[in-house]
Amino acid sequence: MPRLGGEIFADDVSVCAGGIFTTTAWLKGLGANVTHIATLGTDPITALIESDIARHNVDLSLCTRTDGATPELTVALPVDGDRALVTYSNDQGAPLINSAVVANTEHLHVGGVKHLLNSDASLSSHSISLSIGTEDLALGLDGFKQLRGIVDIFFVNSDEGRALAGVDDLQQVQSVLSTVFPFVVLTDGDRGAYAIKDGATYRHPALTTQLVDATGAGDSFVAGFLLAYRQTASIEAALKLASACGAFAVTTVGATTKIPNRETLEKLLEANA
Template sequence: MGISEVRCDVLVAGAYFADLIFRDLPRTVAAGRETFAGGFEMLPGGAFNPAMALHRLGDDVVWATDFGDDAFSRHVLAGARAAGLDESGFRHHPGPLRSVTVVLSDADDRAMVSFQDPVTPRPVEELVRVHRPNILVLPELRYGPGVVETLRAVRDAGTLIFMDCQDVPVTLETATVREVLAHVDVFAPNIDEALSLTGVATADEAATLLGELVGTVVIKRGEQGAFALRAGARFTVPAVPVRVVDTTGSGDCFNAGFVHGVLAEWDLPRCLAAAVACGSAAATAPGSGGALDAGELPAWLAMVGPVSST
C-alpha cells in the first residue's frame, strides 16, 4: 500500500508529556510550606492520553509526536508501546527532548506546572497528507501565522477537525483566534477555558459566542457533566457519580469518547453521553489509567443520566 492510500480513523497531533502526579493531598499546597502527598505516579500523558483512549475503544489511531533520548521520552515511549499504539507517527531525535508536567491533584481539581524543550513539530498538513485521517485531533487551541491556512488545507482534504483548548492564554480578541475557530468542526474547552476565552460570565453565553464560530461546541463541566451546542440546539448530560481518584486524564478521555461516537456516526446526544462516560471513568484512576475499552463502554453509557435538550 502506498503512502497516498493510507487512511486511519484518527490522527492525534500533539506533544507527549510525562505526568508526575502527586495525589491525595491533605491540604492546599502553598509557598514556604511542605506538603506530603498520599500517592504518587509517573505516567505517560499529554497527547498520549487521547491516542491511547481512542485505541482502547477500538479506533485506528496514529499519534504524531516527537521523542528524544531522555528519561521522560523513554518512559512515555515505553508506555505507548505497551499500549500497542501505532508508531508510524513517531519522530525520534538525538539528545534530550523533555516534556514533563508536575500535577498536584485532589478530589476536586488539580494544579499543574509544565516544562518542555523546544522542538519544531512536523507540519500538520504534511501529517494529514501522509496518514489521511477521517478526524484530526488537536489537543490544544492553535493560533498564529499560517494556522488558518493549515486548517483550511486539512478540511479541504476531507478531514474533520476536533480541537481542545488546554488553557492556552488567549481570548477571542487575540489575532487569528476567531479565524482559526471558524475552521474547526468541533471545539471542546472546559468551562473555565470557555469563560476565559470569551470573557463572559456564564457557560450559556460562552457557548453562544463560540457557536457563532464553530459548528459544534462541547463544554466540559467536571462533576456537572457537559453540554453541547450545534445549530442552535443544546444538549446537556450529567456526569456519572464516581469516587474521584485523579482528574488529570479525564478531559482527554472525554474527548476520545466524543470522537469515538463521531466515528461510529452516532447523533450528538449519544456522542456527548459517550464523552461523559469516558471522562467519568477516567477520574477513577490516576492519569488516563481508567480509560475505557470498547467492551466496557456500554455499561458506562448505561450509567449516564438522561440527555436533556433545549
C-alpha cells in the same frame, strides 16, 4: 500544596503518557484505528514515558525526534479530587501538520492551537477537531478566529470557555463560541456536558462515580465523543459515551492507567440511569 521553604510527601507516584496522548490511548483502547503525531525527546523522562506508550500499541510512525527533553512535560498534583499542574512547554516542539502527513486519515484531532497555526492552509479540506490548554487562552477570542473554516469541532471546558468568551454566564459562553466554531462541545465538570451545533443545544448530565484524580478526564471525554460521533453521527450518543469515559477516567490516578472496554462503560451508564 507545597509552599516555599516547606516540603510535602506524596502517597504514590506514577509516570505515564498524558495530555493529547490520553485521547489517542482511549480511542485505541476502545477499538479505533489511530496514529499519534507528536515530537518526542531523547531524555530519560521521555524513555519512561515511551515505555508507558508502548503498552497501548499505538502507531507512532508519524512522530519526530528532538534533542533533549520532550517539548511538553507536566507534573500533576492530584489533591481532593482536583489537581494542580506544573508544565514545561517548548514551542519549538510543535510538529508540522500538513495535508501530506494526514493524507490517509478520516479525522484529525489536535491538542493545542499552536499545532494548527503551524500547519498549512490545505488542512481546511480535512475533518478536524481541536482541544486546547491553558497557554492557548493567551490568544484571546480574536486569535481563535484564525481557525474559522479549519476546525469542525471545538472542545472546551467551562473555565476555558469563560476566559475566551469574556463572560460568566454559560449560555452566553456557548453563544459567543458558536460565532467562531460551527460545533462546540463544552464540559462543565460535575454539572455535565453540552454540545452546540446548528443552533441546537444538547446536554448530558455528569455521571456519579468515585473521584480519585481528575487529570485527563477531559481528554478521555474527547475520545468517547469522537468515537461515538464518527460511528453514529448522533450527538446524543456521543455525549453519552463521552460522559462515561470522563467519569471512568477520574477513578484512577493517571487517565491512561486503566482504559475500560465498551461493556464496562455501558454498565457505568446503566448504574447512572
